[in-house]
Amino acid sequence: MILVTGAAGFIGANFVLDWLAQSDEPVINLDKLTYAGNLQSLASLQGDARHIFVHGDIGDRTLVDRLLAEHKPRAIVNFAAESHVDRSIHGPEDFIQTNVVGTFHLLESVRAYWGGLDEAAKASFRFLHVSTDEVYGTLKPTDPPFTEENTYEPNSPYSASKAASDHLVRAYHHTYGLPVLTTNCSNNYGPYHFPEKLIPLMIVNALAGKPLPVYGDGMQIRDWLFVKDHCSAIRRVLEAGTPGETYNVGGWNEKPNIEIVKTVCVLLDEMSPRADGKGYAEQITYVTDRPGHDRRYAIDATKIHRELGWKPAETFETGIRKTVRWYLDNQAWVQQVQSGEYRQWIDKQYGAK
Numbered sequence: 001m002i003l004v005t006g007a008a009g010f011i012g013a014n015f016v017l018d019w020l021a022q023s024d025e026p027v028i029n030l031d032k033l034t035y036a037g038n039l040q041s042l043a044s045l046q047g048d049a050r051h052i053f054v055h056g057d058i059g060d061r062t063l064v065d066r067l068l069a070e071h072k073p074r075a076i077v078n079f080a081a082e083s084h085v086d087r088s089i090h091g092p093e094d095f096i097q098t099n100v101v102g103t104f105h106l107l108e109s110v111r112a113y114w115g116g117l118d119e120a121a122k123a124s125f126r127f128l129h130v131s132t133d134e135v136y137g138t139l140k141p142t143d144p145p146f147t148e149e150n151t152y153e154p155n156s157p158y159s160a161s162k163a164a165s166d167h168l169v170r171a172y173h174h175t176y177g178l179p180v181l182t183t184n185c186s187n188n189y190g191p192y193h194f195p196e197k198l199i200p201l202m203i204v205n206a207l208a209g210k211p212l213p214v215y216g217d218g219m220q221i222r223d224w225l226f227v228k229d230h231c232s233a234i235r236r237v238l239e240a241g242t243p244g245e246t247y248n249v250g251g252w253n254e255k256p257n258i259e260i261v262k263t264v265c266v267l268l269d270e271m272s273p274r275a276d277g278k279g280y281a282e283q284i285t286y287v288t289d290r291p292g293h294d295r296r297y298a299i300d301a302t303k304i305h306r307e308l309g310w311k312p313a314e315t316f317e318t319g320i321r322k323t324v325r326w327y328l329d330n331q332a333w334v335q336q337v338q339s340g341e342y343r344q345w346i347d348k349q350y351g352a353k
């Protein structure tokens with residue numbers, strides 16, 4: 001049994017689907033179901049006794065203590081977080097509450113639980129904290145990619161809150177001996193990605209005939225990894241990572257945002273052409289840049305490759321094609337998540353349509 005937090009979100013849902021496709025080890029999914037949590041992503045697991053969903057907050061000590069005592073998980077994978085940089089700029093408080101305070105409470109519950117295990121269970125237990133490359137700050141064009149040795153220089157409330165949680169996780173290993181693992185991954189893309197993030201937003205807006213908003217000059221560079229490759233990296237770190245270590249995870253796919261948007265347009269032109277025969281790139285609209293927008297992130301994933309033998313299965317070209325196809329084939333999911341709170345947020349950002 002493993003406990004996965006935030007598994008109604010984008011990466012967590014992909015992780016649970018992948019996990020249960022490869023193993024019969026049950027999963028408890030603890031998720032608060034914020035606007036980003038969507039059980040529809042796990043609809044294929046309905047009636048599957050290996051997936052136990054619990055609606056709740058990682059910061060709820062009573063609930064987490066009870067779950068740990070009841071289910072005795074051998075590992076915890078912590079995805080639960082507020083994850084959208086733009087939202088963190090407009091309202092940082094939820095980021096501090098969940099990413100910092102929530103992670104702290106979760107660690108306290110886990111520390112107490114772990115301390116009560118017998119020696120063998122204690123030694124094999126793992127707490128894997130899922131984090132981001134954004135904690136390292138921004139790179140100049142000529143800088144080498146981030147390694148695990150880079151200093152933390154977070155620039156947004158989101159990345160600062162994730163950096164704080166990474167530090168807490170590290171401290172629980174050094175201070176209490178908790179067997180923790182941390183992964184710092186680059187930008188993910190793929191199925192079940194909430195359409196406020198770059199790639200799904202572009203696909204959804206393009207198909208709806210809406211503008212494709214690109215920040216500033218569109219030359220912000222990110223490394224992109226297909227979500228299933230992130231999931232395989234997490235599984236690998238969980239089974240073979242050294243407690244106390246951090247592992248950078250990336251796709252060796254550095255691309256400027258504008259190139260990503262144009263690639264999505266070209267794929268849509270091929271798979272679902274506009275009725276008027278024009279290209280989707282016509283809808284690209286440059287908008288005022290995000291304050292403090294980091295120019296470049298790049299990940300050096302040598303350590304996880306060398307020490308644990310992990311490498312991504314998809315190239316950007318194969319992964320983005322699968323992603324566009326998935327969104328075209330899963331319009332019902334898109335419509336379902338585009339209601340309520342999401343709609344209000346998007347309308348506030350880009351004006352009600």
Ligand code: NAD
Pocket residue numbers: 005006007008009010011012030031032033034035036037038056057058059078079080081082083084098102130131132133162184185186187188189194
């Ligand atoms: P997401 O926003 O899609 O999902 C987050 C999930 O956490 C949601 O289901 C939400 O309901 C849940 N949640 C939020 N607050 C909670 C709380 N207090 N208690 C319990 N559940 C709560 O995020 P994602 O993109 O799937 O990212 C998952 C993790 O991976 C995050 O920690 C993020 O920082 C990290 N990460 C994401 C990326 C990326 O590109 N998306 C890259 C690297 C790392």
